[in-house]
Amino acid sequence: MKDLQRRAGLVLAAVGVLLLASATYGVTSLAADRAVDIGTASDDSALLSIDDVGTGTVANGATEDDAVTVLKLTNTFESPLDTLGVTIDSVGDTNVDRSDLSVTHPTSLGTGSTESVGLYCSGSNDVQSDGTTTVTFDIVGSGEGVSIETSEEVSGVEVDCPSSSTT
Incomplete structure (x- = not known):
């Protein structure tokens, strides 16, 4: 009987060694489908709130003092924006070129x-x-x-630049 137990023990040990030496066939990766919804924050919770302040006849003056407000910018970052630039990217009307208009804006925003x-x-x-x-x-x-780079469209702008305007 001792001989039988000894042989059974050796067989079990050999099987154990073979199992340890072979592949584990364990899980190496796991995939799961998850829905992700990515979007921009609304102006109420955005880090730079950009508000379109209305439409109407714009750019009927000739100097910065005559500028008509079209946007309001509010800094809700935890630190100030030390540099800020606003440029005109495009104008939808083919009669008006962006070089026909100038923009006034703050150069920083606390x-x-x-x-x-x-x-x-x-x-x-x-x-x-x-x-x-x-x-x-x-x-x-x-x-x-912090840094921000975005664009904003203002619709309903009427451009009236009389020929008497000067820079």
């Missing part, structure tokens, strides 16, 4: 601050839009540990 972006005529253009048009702005800013 935490919690709200500032205006305005439009005015760039010079002697004698340009009028066919009704209203859309103006697209590029907005770029940065501060300590």
Whole structure:
């Protein structure tokens, strides 16, 4: 009987060694389908809140003092935006070129601050839009540990740049 137990023990040991030396056939990866919803924050919770302040006749003046407000920017970052730039990317009306318009904007924006972006005529253009048009702005800013790059469309802009405008 001892001989039988000894042989059974050796067989079990050999099987154990073979199992340890062979592949484990364990799980090496796991895949699962998960729904992910990615989107931009609403202006209420955005880090840079951009509000379209309305439409109407815009750019009927000739200087920065005549600029008509089209956007309000509010910095809700935890740090100030030390540099801020706003440029006109495009104008929807074919009668109006972006060079016909100039933009006023803050060059920096403190935490919690709200500032205006305005439009005015760039010079002697004698340009009028066919009704209203859309103006697209590029907005770029940065501060300590933060940066933003976005665009914003303002629709319903009427351009009336009389020929007497000067830069």
